[in-house]
Amino acid sequence: MKSPLLKENISTSQNLSTIDIFEKAARKAGQTLIDDFGEIENSQVQSKDVGDFVTTSDIKTEKILLEILQDSYPNATYITEESDEIKGDKEIIVIDPIDGTTNFIHGIPFVGIVIGRVFEGEITDGIIFNPILNELYWATKGGGAWCNDKKLHVSNRDNMSNCIIGTSVPHANRGYKNYLNEIDSVAKNCAGLRSTGSAAIDLSLVASGKTDAFWQRNLNLWDICSGVLIVNEAGGKVTQPNGKEWTVNSSDILASNLFVHEQIVEKL
Numbered sequence: 001m002k003s004p005l006l007k008e009n010i011s012t013s014q015n016l017s018t019i020d021i022f023e024k025a026a027r028k029a030g031q032t033l034i035d036d037f038g039e040i041e042n043s044q045v046q047s048k049d050v051g052d053f054v055t056t057s058d059i060k061t062e063k064i065l066l067e068i069l070q071d072s073y074p075n076a077t078y079i080t081e082e083s084d085e086i087k088g089d090k091e092i093i094v095i096d097p098i099d100g101t102t103n104f105i106h107g108i109p110f111v112g113i114v115i116g117r118v119f120e121g122e123i124t125d126g127i128i129f130n131p132i133l134n135e136l137y138w139a140t141k142g143g144g145a146w147c148n149d150k151k152l153h154v155s156n157r158d159n160m161s162n163c164i165i166g167t168s169v170p171h172a173n174r175g176y177k178n179y180l181n182e183i184d185s186v187a188k189n190c191a192g193l194r195s196t197g198s199a200a201i202d203l204s205l206v207a208s209g210k211t212d213a214f215w216q217r218n219l220n221l222w223d224i225c226s227g228v229l230i231v232n233e234a235g236g237k238v239t240q241p242n243g244k245e246w247t248v249n250s251s252d253i254l255a256s257n258l259f260v261h262e263q264i265v266e267k268l
């Protein structure tokens, strides 16, 4: 088992794995977020749209991530939330510098730096790093899912009525026609709904077996790419909410512990 947290002198070691490089970038950028979180009142907030904020911290964080990642992957394509696509070769690095910006500007510590690698439509590596809580969720295809040095497993609840299920209540212009019906239908048939304000963190909770499932619509690849791999590697299942295959082009997601997947599909 590899434990990124225990690795010393990470910046000087050769032959770093993809996860090592992602961790190195996220820890450097994460220090900026820790500093800014402490001085949250001073952070300038620009509005991209109603209820969709971008802070100076998002922009600074993305710049640091890109600098470090481009050093190791100079020819990759970069798909990031805060910049235009950087076109490169078939190796794609996906970045969300802060997933949970609204939490961040309210001083709520549910935030994640998301970095994923996609190759030929497959997510091969991903991390979600919460610098405030010092939690590094990470997975490589076929290598299991981890939080720091602890292996992750989804829950084993097999009856939806005992399950805690994550979602997000759409705000501002994010609403869609059926969302209140979906929430009603799932809430009536489970033990409770939860919403962290970060889709990446919501997915890490499913992978950790703390919640049993999560669904949301209208997401971007940078919100969920690492989380999809981490849930799958923790033994869970990811599809679209209607049960169809999830691909990197899907914006709607249902992730679960596998056992209650079909029960939730029936309610959505």
Ligand code: IPD
Residues within 6 Å of the ligand: 052, 053, 081, 096, 098, 099, 100, 101, 102, 168, 196, 197, 198, 199, 200, 218, 219, 223
């Ligand atoms: C948002 C978070 C949130 C989800 C929104 C996303 P951001 O990302 O993932 O949980 O409900 O749809 O846009 O803006 O904080 O990077």
Ligand code: CA
Residues within 6 Å of the ligand: 096, 098, 099, 100, 222, 223
């Ligand atoms: Ca996001």
Ligand code: CA
Residues within 6 Å of the ligand: 058, 081, 096, 097, 098, 099, 100, 101
């Ligand atoms: Ca973001």
